[in-house]
Amino acid sequence: MRLDITRILSGEVDKLDFDVSFPASDDDGFSYFGDWGIEFKDEIKAVSHIKNNGGYISMKCDVSAVYKTLCARCLKEIENSFSHSFEKGVAVELTDEENDDFIIAVGGIVDISAAVCDEFLLSFPLKELCCADCKGLCPKCGKNLNESECGCESEGDPRMSALKALLSDYE
């Protein structure tokens, strides 16, 4: 996702707005989100506002995406949306080796794909449930307990069953 900010760098304008979207995988089809178990429905959207404040260039970026994933308890497919905002400085070159607070504009172009992916990785929910009180799957038969009870006997307290076993020996 490459934003051309040459008009800011040349002093022609103070402010540029971009409304862009990009696929969650690179040109070779390699997913940026590898084994996360999520699938993006459409492209990742990013609305960027780049501003020159008297020589200091800053970028505010709102990213959003709609994605599909599986409930962590019952494995049902769920669809969710994610949105997040972040800000960074934009520099033409860096004197310090690397600085995560800045994005470098190489030849007047700011490539925000890596920064957007980093923000996703940092703020994406790791586990998601289809509903707050998802009952999950039966550990014995694997049935989805949200749909109906399966009739398997619950394990109960292991100490109680040990006691019951003891007692039955006396009978």
Ligand SMILES: [Zn+2]
């Ligand atoms: Zn669930």
Ligand SMILES: [Zn+2]
């Ligand atoms: Zn069961």
